[in-house]
Amino acid sequence: MSPEVGDRRVRRSRRLLRDALVSLVLERGYADIKVEDITERADLGRATFYSHYTDKxxxxxxxxxxxxxxxxxxxxxxxxxxxxxxxxxxxxxxxxxxxxxxxxxxxxxxxxxxxxxxxxxxxxxxxxxxxxxxxxxxxxxxxxxxxxxxxxxxxxxxxxxxxxxxxxxxxxxxxxxxxxxxxxxxxxxxxxxANGFEGRPPVVGAEGGPERR
Amino acid sequence: MSPEVGDRRVRRSRRLLRDALVSLVLERGYADIKVEDITERADLGRATFYSHYTDKxxxxxxxxxxxxxxxxxxxxxxxxxxxxxxxxxxxxxxxxxxxxxxxxxxxxxxxxxxxxxxxxxxxxxxxxxxxxxxxxxxxxxxxxxxxxxxxxxxxxxxxxxxxxxxxxxxxxxxxxxxxxxxxxxxxxxxxxxANGFEGRPPVVGAEGGPERR
DNA sequence: CCAATGCTGGACAGCGTGTCTAGAAACAGT
DNA sequence: ACTGTTTCTAGACACGCTGTCCAGCATTGG
Structure with a gap:
């Protein structure tokens, strides 16, 4: 399959951090999330986060x-x-x-x-x-x-x-x-x-509408 | 005009804080703004902010x-x-x-x-x-x-x-x-x-398009 | 004029950030 | 299986921003 380049630990950590971020954002909103929340859900040390990304x-x-x-x-x-x-x-x-x-x-x-x-x-x-x-x-x-x-x-x-x-x-x-x-x-x-009317639309701005049934 | 209810100082402070927030957000984005930035631009004390609003x-x-x-x-x-x-x-x-x-x-x-x-x-x-x-x-x-x-x-x-x-x-x-x-x-x-074609649109999904001129 | 209300600067604890360490653990290649 | 390299980890650190409080001054509406 694909070459799967790089250290397996790195791939794992990045994937966990991304998934954690996404799920937390959907639950609580981006602003209410701390870096520690992310690492906690990813089950990784906080320092690990900063070795991959500069910030949230x-x-x-x-x-x-x-x-x-x-x-x-x-x-x-x-x-x-x-x-x-x-x-x-x-x-x-x-x-x-x-x-x-x-x-x-x-x-x-x-x-x-x-x-x-x-x-x-x-x-x-x-x-x-x-x-x-x-x-x-x-x-x-x-x-x-x-x-x-x-x-x-x-x-x-x-x-x-x-x-x-x-x-x-x-x-x-x-x-x-x-x-x-x-x-x-x-x-x-x-x-x-799409609304269900037949024929050509009325001229925009004109009063009234299509014929009423 | 309008009754202009309330203390003039309150109206003034609120107006200044709102204007300051809006202009700062347009310049730097909401996330990069501190409460002090707002009060500074509004030329008010930081404590005043918290007497009107709980937070940003x-x-x-x-x-x-x-x-x-x-x-x-x-x-x-x-x-x-x-x-x-x-x-x-x-x-x-x-x-x-x-x-x-x-x-x-x-x-x-x-x-x-x-x-x-x-x-x-x-x-x-x-x-x-x-x-x-x-x-x-x-x-x-x-x-x-x-x-x-x-x-x-x-x-x-x-x-x-x-x-x-x-x-x-x-x-x-x-x-x-x-x-x-x-x-x-x-x-x-x-x-x-709107694109300039005449007549009825083609059936969605069909191959090809309108006649070419 | 004056009692009430708002504004002020400064001090405070609390929390999250981003950096750094030294040692443990997992890795890729042989 | 061995080994040199890389990553992960927990904990400690200074820093900056937050939100609260206060005592004193300024402005207000009546």
Whole structure:
């Protein structure tokens, strides 16, 4: 299998510390955790913590960085293909990844660590989405009716917001495939359609609404 | 004007402490601020801080609570009306409020304080949105094609995400009216339309995309 | 004007942090 | 199985920030 590089003790200690941090954050919140709480749960000496990480922030940072890198690695090939159509595969992949790394994702999406990690995630996804939108416009020779920046922000906002809910819901309300399809349908066709109305949405700002049945 | 209840010194101290907190958080982040930093910027004694608030979290909490209450107060009448159509007025009002209270909103939307405040805001807006969607479905006799919970999460996610971007952008890229209209158009008609395509979106999951020009 | 209330600086104990030690334990390679 | 190397450990340390208290001064509203 994988080369499993490095001292086994080091791998063990790091893994225990990470798991301890994640579980404690989910229970009590990042701010209320002392380094000693982490080492206690990991069943390691406090000094060991400081031989691996400079402080609590460092540990959280590493957890988040690893997650991000893995996600990027998985997404990269899918994003290129998505620019030629509307496959929805990148969203699905993110939901799958989140499903596998549920707890770590929950820590990030709750905004623990004063939201740094979450902002970073949103920023990276927004960048990627904007790039896809631009490439798509180029590919199909169309001009976006709305600023691509706004488009990307909104699209990522939808995903993240639904992902948040999906990760915290117990039991898991939908399969990754099912949420992704909902999200994509809703996003592409719009809320007017999703709410159950027929035809074209009313002009924004106009008084009144659709015909009443 | 308003009754201006209470000792003038108290009002002054509280106002100074709140302003100091907000500006410091925007500069350095919530976690890196000591109580003494706050009192120093407010030009007050450290003991004064503790005669008004129990700790840093308490102060942040009050700032956030006040903001929430004001927003709720402003939104309440608009939400009822919105259930009868698609006025977009609640969104506009939130953007206006955020525009007035820019700094405080930025603190919340950045997820400072381990995201508690932001989660609270999102939760409240989601609740409200879900209620509006349900009332609307009732009013017009339609059945939502997608789970109302998901609908509400996604819609609020869009708003918050765009609001985040809009508050941090410098100079302000759009008027509150302009962003709101974009957001509403996009959300109602969907990304397929917003991206510049004509006609109906492709079936989700299908290979390929729209016709190429 | 004055009684009540708020503000002040300084002193205090308590707690968590991050560093450092010397010795015990576990490791990888032979 | 042996051995030189690395990691883990408990405990001690100084430091900085917290939250509380006080006695005296300043500002307030009536």
């Amino acid at each position: 922030d460092d540990l959280l940072g590493q957890v988040v960085t690893d997650l991000q890198e893995e996600l990027d690695r998985r997404l990269r090939p899918l994003l290129a293909a998505d620019a030629q159509g509307f496959t929805g595969k990148p969203v699905l992949e993110m939901f799958r990844h989140a499903d596998e790394e549920r707890d770590a994702y929950r820590v990030v999406l709750r905004g623990e660590g004063d939201g740094r990690a979450l902002r970073q995630l949103v920023e990276a996804r927004t960048q990627a989405a904007a790039a896809v939108f631009s490439a798509r416009a180029e590919h199909f020779g169309v001009t976006p009716r709305i600023d691509v920046e706004v488009l990307a922000r909104a699209w990522v906002g939808e995903q993240i917001s639904v992902l948040q809910w999906w990760l915290e819901a117990d039991p898991r309300p939908l399969s990754p495939e099912a949420v992704t399809e909902m999200l994509l349908d809703l996003s592409l066709r719009g809320r007017y359609w | 979290d308490d102060l942040l909490g009050q700032v956030v609570t006040d903001l929430q209450e004001e927003l709720d107060r402003r939104l309440r009448p608009l939400l009822a009306a919105d259930a009868q159509g698609f006025t977009g007025k609640p969104v506009l009002e939130m953007f206006r409020h955020a525009d007035e209270e820019r700094d405080a909103y930025r603190v919340v939307l950045r997820g400072e304080g381990d995201g508690r405040a932001l989660r609270q805001l999102v939760e409240a807006r989601t609740q409200a949105a879900a209620a509006v969607f349900s009332a609307r479905a009732e009013h017009f006799g339609v059945t939502p094609r997608i789970d109302v919970e998901v609908l509400a999460r996604a819609w609020v996610g869009e708003q918050i995400s765009v609001l985040q971007w809009w508050l941090e952008a410098d100079p302000r890229p759009l008027s509150p009216e302009a962003v709101t209209e974009m957001l509403l158009d996009l959300s109602l008609r969907g990304r397929y339309w």
